[in-house]
Amino acid sequence: MTISAEPSLPDQSGRLAVVTGANSGLGYVTARELARHGAHVVLACRDPERGQAALARLRGEVPGAQAELRQVDHASLASVRDFTAQWDHDRIDLLVNNAGVAIGPLTRTEDGFERQFGTNHLGTFALTGGLLPHLLAAPAARVVTVSSEVQRFCTFNLDNLNAERGYNTFVAYMRSKRANLYFAMELQRRADAAGRPLRSMAVVPELSRTNVFMAGVHGSKGRLYRTLIGLMLRVAFRPAESGAKPSLHAATAPDLPGGSFVVPRGPFHAYGSPTRVTRAPGMHDAATAQRLWQLSEKLTGVEFRWPDPSSA
Numbered sequence: 001m002t003i004s005a006e007p008s009l010p011d012q013s014g015r016l017a018v019v020t021g022a023n024s025g026l027g028y029v030t031a032r033e034l035a036r037h038g039a040h041v042v043l044a045c046r047d048p049e050r051g052q053a054a055l056a057r058l059r060g061e062v063p064g065a066q067a068e069l070r071q072v073d074h075a076s077l078a079s080v081r082d083f084t085a086q087w088d089h090d091r092i093d094l095l096v097n098n099a100g101v102a103i104g105p106l107t108r109t110e111d112g113f114e115r116q117f118g119t120n121h122l123g124t125f126a127l128t129g130g131l132l133p134h135l136l137a138a139p140a141a142r143v144v145t146v147s148s149e150v151q152r153f154c155t156f157n158l159d160n161l162n163a164e165r166g167y168n169t170f171v172a173y174m175r176s177k178r179a180n181l182y183f184a185m186e187l188q189r190r191a192d193a194a195g196r197p198l199r200s201m202a203v204v205p206e207l208s209r210t211n212v213f214m215a216g217v218h219g220s221k222g223r224l225y226r227t228l229i230g231l232m233l234r235v236a237f238r239p240a241e242s243g244a245k246p247s248l249h250a251a252t253a254p255d256l257p258g259g260s261f262v263v264p265r266g267p268f269h270a271y272g273s274p275t276r277v278t279r280a281p282g283m284h285d286a287a288t289a290q291r292l293w294q295l296s297e298k299l300t301g302v303e304f305r306w307p308d309p310s311s312a
Contacts, residue, residue, distance in 0.1 A: 009252055013038030016138075017251070018092055020044040020072065020127065021099030023054040026146065026205055029244040030096055031067070032058050034251065040066040044083065044099070046073045074099050074123025075109040077300060084130025091137040094251055097124045097145040097180070106167045113299070114163040116172045121179035122300055128187070129302035135198055136307070143200045144250045145184040148177040149263065152281040156182075158291055179292060181261070181282050186289035187304075188259040194306035199258035201250040206243040206264045206272070249274035 017034050021027035022043035035041045035058060043058070045051030048071050055069045072083035100120040109118035128135075128143060135141040154174035160166065161175060184202035191198040250262045256276065261283055265275035282288070297303055 009033060009037050009248055010254060011038050012252060015039045015093040016042070016089055016091060017094040017096065018042045018044055018131070019096040019098055020074070020124075021046075023047060023050040026244045026247060027096070027098040028054055028058070030098060030247045030251070032061060032065075033244070033248055034094070035065040035067050036062045037252075038066075039094070041068075042089075043067060043069045044072045045069060046071070046075075046099070072099075072127065073110075074119045074127065075101075075115065077111050077123075077126055080123060080126045080130060084127065087131065087134055089134065091141075092131055092134040093138045093141055095128060095131060095135060095141075095143045096247060096251055097128065097143065098247065099123070100146065100176070103169050103173055105169065106163060114161070114167070114172060116169075116176040117161050117163075117179065120173075120176035121183065122296060124180065125183055125296045126300040126302045128183075129300070129304045132304055132306075136196060139197070141198045142251060143184070143187060143198065144247055145180050145200070145202050146247060147180040147184070147202045147204055148174075149204045150174045151178040151181055154178055156282070156288060158288070158295065161295075178282050181280070182285070182289040182292050183296075184261075185259060185283060186286070186293050189286065189289075190304065190306065191258065195309050196306060199256070199260075201256065201258070201260045201262060203246040203250045203261070203274075204263040205246055246274045 012034055015034075015038075017031075017039045019027050019031040019034070019041060022031040023045040031041045031043050043051055043055055045054065048069075051069045051071065055067060058067050059065050070083060071079070073079040101116055104115065107115045109115055111118065113122055124145060135143065151174055154171060156175055156178050161179075163172060181202045184200050187200040191200060246262045246264060250256060250260065256262070260276045261280055262274050262276055265272040
């Protein structure tokens, strides 16, 4: 079952938004369009130089934009802790968990986690948990987490998320994106149980040409392979301006309920206007999501604390 979604972007004046991985691709377009419509946007980027270039570009494209740059590396729990500890705004109205890596040989994060699981899921989990008090300080905060349509094709193995028993780069990527969906849905369940108005969404972008994907897929291959993959990406993949539409819809649509999963409405959810689906692999698997949540708390040392609303 699908529910159609309107593509328009309402006024964002007065909202404070954090967009991770905002130096290029989907993250940059998401940050730029939020700023264009009045939001104060924090570009949360791993590389300071690329982040500064993105900030300058955004200010050039959106004169008068309220935007700033902050550094965070999702592959380092210490960097995530520093980012959250140094937060000095009074609240966060919107967090777009867009940062991630895609495909590549087996490497590990600073903390020893398989790179895709550690960056795409554990880094996102730890960052959101560290920023939770500031999200709860907003009257109607949202968390949008970018998953992928490929998540539907994986078998989710909680016992090998860290690649101790074999590694396949594509399977690891798919599992990290399923983990993103589990996280978004479980975050909503926990917000509801705590009686807090926070809304958590997951999204699938349109099939898009992004630096992360292109670098990961063919960065270590030969020239012919890189040429063929580059040609395929140019022909079959859309520009980031199109790919970011589901994220922008989930971030701004006034009546979109918490727990929504927003995808492109076309065949295979590859292209098309943003649409809310109510059924998808992993979306309602609360038992696995809870187990993943407990494992993520153990691995990151981050616990989500939900103060009693009556004491706020």
